[in-house]
Amino acid sequence: MGRTLSEVKRYGPNWDETRKQILRRDDYTCQRCRHQSGPHAGDEGRVLQVHHIEKVSDGGSNDESNLVTLCRPCHGVQHPDNDTFDAIRGYARIYPPSTAEGSVAYVNSKNEREPLESYLDRTESDYCERCGDPKSDGERFYVYPNIDFADRGSYENPAEKFGVLCAPCTGLVYAADDDDGVEKRVISTDGRIIGTSIDRLVAQRDRALLSGTKKTRKFGATREAANRKEWWLFESPYRHIHGLWRRLGTAVIAAVLFILAGPLLDGLISGLAASTLLGPSAAWFYVFAGGLIVAVSLAYVLRWSVAALSDRLWHRIDGTIRPHHYRKPKLFTLRRRLGAVGGYLVVPYLVVGALHAVVLLL
Template sequence: MSHWTQEAQKYGPKWDRIASDVRKRDDWTCQRCGIKSGPHADDDGRVLDVHHIVWKSRGGSDNKQNLVTLCRPCHGVQHPENENFDRHRHRAALYPEDDANEQVAFINSAKESETIDAYLSRQSSRKCQRCRKLADDRNALLLYPNFTASDLDGDAPGEKCAALCEPCAGLVHSDDAETIDDDLRTMGNAPAPHDLTDRIDEAAISGYSSTRKLDATREPVNYKEWFLFKSPYRYVHAIWRNLGTVALFIAFAFVTTRDLERLAVWMNVMVPLPAPGWDAYDMGVLMLLGAGIGAYTVRWGIAALTQQLWQRFDPKMEPHHFEQTVWSHYRVKTGFLIRYVALPYAALVFVAIALTVFL
């Protein structure tokens, strides 16, 4: 049974004529993506459906003002939860055309009737998902389609996009023949710059993500990049970069917590508190906090030192080849420990002392 016969049976004997009139009115053109097709399909297999703006299941009428022409993939965008469109929806563009009919100009996402502004507003990250650097300006991040058609399998493309800084987006884009410039927008819903590839050497040589398109790498442009990411030392560097802080924390924690009982007795002599006073548990928390801060200090101190050494001895080094925020990383990490570990614990100790004194 053909699609057209199924529609006629579902919507009544007059449906064929109504649908034909709507297609002719819209010049056989999808009112979301602008693709033009013949009475059945073009070379891309784009069957043109007629869509109820107010769905038939929700009381919508067959009045031509409530009908619009859509290609099958864009029709699937209007029904993100309808499994019948899963094998077509991934072929729809992520964004509608600028001159699309506003009643169907929705993003290709998992949410029904989601506008571009609504979609972008829920992308809350200010960190590039490839190099993990914070953007100075939220509009500096681009929402990059981090998928190929074969990856989607009926999924909504919008949910598989990644926020990238402009240099990383340029690097990924230079190796991506599927995504066109018009698919890229800033997090503030502005068109992406069309000269992204000019900033490729500012991107991290390799990213933290190995998923889909984000595993793109570039050639080293100085000795530092070759040594850290291309030479045999890169394996040691990868372990240090990912596990160095954890290893330091474990070592410091082991050294500082061996004699907690003795330290607790010493603290009660040096800093006498009302009952319950200092015990091994209190000292353990303080020692672990100190071990964490110490590990971060050593980790980022080494990073800052090596950064200065490379900058001094490598003649090919440019300022943008460095993370200018080595110590900002340190501030973020230690700030997290102090805010979410030290301060709550100090507040609990204060409350315990207050209850002991006043009750």
């Protein structure tokens, strides 16, 4: 490839010869993914480019120590904000191999020059993104692609499409994954690349939640029922009713409770409107919103109670049930749901009330 006017302008009149010298020095091999091109690959090779480790715009020079050979996809990894690489960046490896040159050994992510350690710290999660189960002490989670690479050019920063999974869900998704590409490699959140030991994870797949809660791409992988409880809930004709219960149960219970409390709420509205400075509209808002918060909270408590009771009954009825990943710690789901109610409903409610009180006092 000869010089272009933009390259001459940016890198100087001797850039073409400098570029060829660096390619020869690096044996026409990408220093990130070790892909060989040029005389090694003929027409099948990738386009090789020479990358400035320290940008010219930041004062970087054309000294050999500041130049390195990269294939075009890996060059795009070094410049995640440069949209001229968007159509090709998805073809670069997600994680740099252990043999990668340190100056370019970055993850194919949205952040410029992001090393693997920082990426894992950023993507670390206390919950499995497939089953929602919490991470217990000493348990390893794994980073896995929730993406299909059929059209890699549509993924500008593929690492952002990866998710964190527990060991059983990793084994299940891996076993169900038909993609044999290099991106199927599994990496532990402690930084270890999982190679032959993947069989140990696959052996745990029956402990994974039968049907993932994240119904997108690979994380929607399912398995066959491991016991009669799972068969009844997820494979029998009753599964349709159970599916509605899982999706709408809380809303239905909350609505029923709210309707039953209608006379009580009407009385509270009338009393507040008559005995305070709120007025009918403000009284209606506070009572309506407060009643809604109480109804949703009670609905979650009732749903959790039913789930806990049915779980006990199933274990008495079906002796084939064994502890597995589907059973979450007691009160875990209830705490998460009530925490969401507090964050999304109670806090805004209190803030509005406080602001209203300030306005009335002024």
